[in-house]
Amino acid sequence: MNKEVIRAVKFFFFSASAGIIELLVFALLNETLHLEYWISYLCALICSVLWNFTLNRKFTFKSAANVPVAMLKVFAYYCVFTPCSTLLVRFLTGLGWNEYLVTLMNMGLNLCTEFLYQRFVVFGKSIDTNVKKAE
Numbered sequence: 001m002n003k004e005v006i007r008a009v010k011f012f013f014f015s016a017s018a019g020i021i022e023l024l025v026f027a028l029l030n031e032t033l034h035l036e037y038w039i040s041y042l043c044a045l046i047c048s049v050l051w052n053f054t055l056n057r058k059f060t061f062k063s064a065a066n067v068p069v070a071m072l073k074v075f076a077y078y079c080v081f082t083p084c085s086t087l088l089v090r091f092l093t094g095l096g097w098n099e100y101l102v103t104l105m106n107m108g109l110n111l112c113t114e115f116l117y118q119r120f121v122v123f124g125k126s127i128d129t130n131v132k133k134a135e
Helices: 003-032 037-060 066-092 099-122
Strands: none
Touching: 003 037, 003 099, 037 066, 037 099, 066 099
16 A cells, blocks of 8 residues: 555554544533533644644655744644634534534534645655664
Protein backbone atom coordinates (compact mmCIF):
# COMPACT_ATOMS: atom_id res chain seq x y z
CA MET A 1 0.00 0.00 0.00
CA ASN A 2 1.22 3.49 -0.84
CA LYS A 3 2.82 5.49 2.01
CA GLU A 4 0.32 8.37 1.70
CA VAL A 5 -2.66 6.02 1.85
CA ILE A 6 -1.25 4.44 5.00
CA ARG A 7 -0.69 7.93 6.43
CA ALA A 8 -4.30 8.90 5.65
CA VAL A 9 -5.62 5.69 7.24
CA LYS A 10 -3.57 6.29 10.39
CA PHE A 11 -4.80 9.88 10.53
CA PHE A 12 -8.38 8.65 10.17
CA PHE A 13 -8.08 6.15 13.02
CA PHE A 14 -6.31 8.56 15.37
CA SER A 15 -8.87 11.20 14.49
CA ALA A 16 -11.65 8.70 15.14
CA SER A 17 -10.22 8.11 18.62
CA ALA A 18 -10.10 11.89 19.10
CA GLY A 19 -13.69 12.01 17.89
CA ILE A 20 -14.71 9.50 20.55
CA ILE A 21 -13.02 11.67 23.16
CA GLU A 22 -14.78 14.74 21.75
CA LEU A 23 -18.19 13.04 21.86
CA LEU A 24 -17.66 11.75 25.40
CA VAL A 25 -16.55 15.14 26.73
CA PHE A 26 -19.37 16.85 24.83
CA ALA A 27 -21.97 14.42 26.21
CA LEU A 28 -20.62 14.77 29.74
CA LEU A 29 -20.77 18.57 29.64
CA ASN A 30 -24.01 18.82 27.66
CA GLU A 31 -26.02 16.10 29.41
CA THR A 32 -24.77 16.23 33.00
CA LEU A 33 -23.76 19.85 33.48
CA HIS A 34 -26.29 21.20 30.95
CA LEU A 35 -23.86 23.78 29.65
CA GLU A 36 -24.74 25.78 26.56
CA TYR A 37 -24.05 23.83 23.40
CA TRP A 38 -21.19 26.02 22.21
CA ILE A 39 -19.37 25.79 25.56
CA SER A 40 -19.67 22.00 25.60
CA TYR A 41 -18.54 21.88 21.97
CA LEU A 42 -15.54 24.14 22.52
CA CYS A 43 -14.27 22.23 25.59
CA ALA A 44 -14.72 18.89 23.81
CA LEU A 45 -12.93 20.23 20.73
CA ILE A 46 -9.90 21.36 22.76
CA CYS A 47 -9.55 17.92 24.40
CA SER A 48 -9.83 16.23 21.04
CA VAL A 49 -7.28 18.53 19.35
CA LEU A 50 -4.63 17.91 21.99
CA TRP A 51 -5.08 14.15 21.74
CA ASN A 52 -5.13 14.16 17.93
CA PHE A 53 -2.10 16.44 17.54
CA THR A 54 0.03 14.38 19.89
CA LEU A 55 -0.73 11.02 18.26
CA ASN A 56 -0.56 12.22 14.67
CA ARG A 57 2.71 14.12 15.14
CA LYS A 58 4.39 11.04 16.57
CA PHE A 59 2.84 8.15 14.65
CA THR A 60 1.26 9.45 11.43
CA PHE A 61 3.62 12.18 10.30
CA LYS A 62 6.61 11.02 12.38
CA SER A 63 7.75 14.59 12.64
CA ALA A 64 10.75 15.91 14.52
CA ALA A 65 9.56 19.45 13.88
CA ASN A 66 9.67 21.95 16.70
CA VAL A 67 6.58 21.03 18.76
CA PRO A 68 5.68 24.58 19.87
CA VAL A 69 5.91 25.82 16.26
CA ALA A 70 3.82 22.90 14.99
CA MET A 71 1.27 23.47 17.74
CA LEU A 72 1.10 27.17 16.86
CA LYS A 73 0.29 26.20 13.27
CA VAL A 74 -2.47 23.91 14.51
CA PHE A 75 -3.66 26.71 16.79
CA ALA A 76 -3.83 29.00 13.72
CA TYR A 77 -5.98 26.42 11.93
CA TYR A 78 -8.34 26.30 14.90
CA CYS A 79 -8.42 30.11 15.11
CA VAL A 80 -10.23 29.92 11.77
CA PHE A 81 -12.04 26.57 12.09
CA THR A 82 -13.43 27.05 15.61
CA PRO A 83 -15.26 30.37 15.11
CA CYS A 84 -16.61 29.24 11.74
CA SER A 85 -17.77 25.87 13.08
CA THR A 86 -19.16 27.42 16.26
CA LEU A 87 -21.22 29.87 14.22
CA LEU A 88 -22.38 27.02 12.00
CA VAL A 89 -23.45 24.86 14.95
CA ARG A 90 -25.22 27.75 16.64
CA PHE A 91 -27.05 28.49 13.40
CA LEU A 92 -28.05 24.88 12.70
CA THR A 93 -29.04 24.06 16.27
CA GLY A 94 -30.99 27.33 16.29
CA LEU A 95 -32.95 25.96 13.34
CA GLY A 96 -33.75 22.92 15.45
CA TRP A 97 -31.15 20.50 14.06
CA ASN A 98 -30.11 17.73 16.45
CA GLU A 99 -27.00 18.68 18.44
CA TYR A 100 -25.34 15.30 17.89
CA LEU A 101 -25.97 15.32 14.15
CA VAL A 102 -24.45 18.80 13.91
CA THR A 103 -21.47 17.67 15.99
CA LEU A 104 -20.89 14.66 13.71
CA MET A 105 -21.11 16.86 10.61
CA ASN A 106 -18.57 19.25 12.12
CA MET A 107 -16.26 16.38 12.96
CA GLY A 108 -16.36 15.18 9.33
CA LEU A 109 -15.56 18.65 8.05
CA ASN A 110 -12.77 18.93 10.58
CA LEU A 111 -11.32 15.52 9.64
CA CYS A 112 -10.96 16.40 5.96
CA THR A 113 -9.66 19.95 6.33
CA GLU A 114 -7.31 19.19 9.22
CA PHE A 115 -5.67 16.25 7.46
CA LEU A 116 -4.84 18.44 4.47
CA TYR A 117 -3.65 21.28 6.68
CA GLN A 118 -1.43 19.07 8.85
CA ARG A 119 -0.10 17.11 5.87
CA PHE A 120 0.89 20.13 3.79
CA VAL A 121 1.26 23.05 6.23
CA VAL A 122 2.09 21.82 9.72
CA PHE A 123 4.26 18.79 8.92
CA GLY A 124 4.79 19.13 5.16
CA LYS A 125 8.55 19.64 5.27
CA SER A 126 9.21 17.54 8.37
CA ILE A 127 7.36 14.32 7.55
CA ASP A 128 9.28 11.18 8.50
CA THR A 129 12.09 13.15 10.16
CA ASN A 130 11.63 11.35 13.47
CA VAL A 131 11.99 7.80 12.19
CA LYS A 132 14.25 5.72 14.41
CA LYS A 133 17.21 4.41 12.48
CA ALA A 134 18.16 0.76 12.62
CA GLU A 135 21.24 0.24 14.78
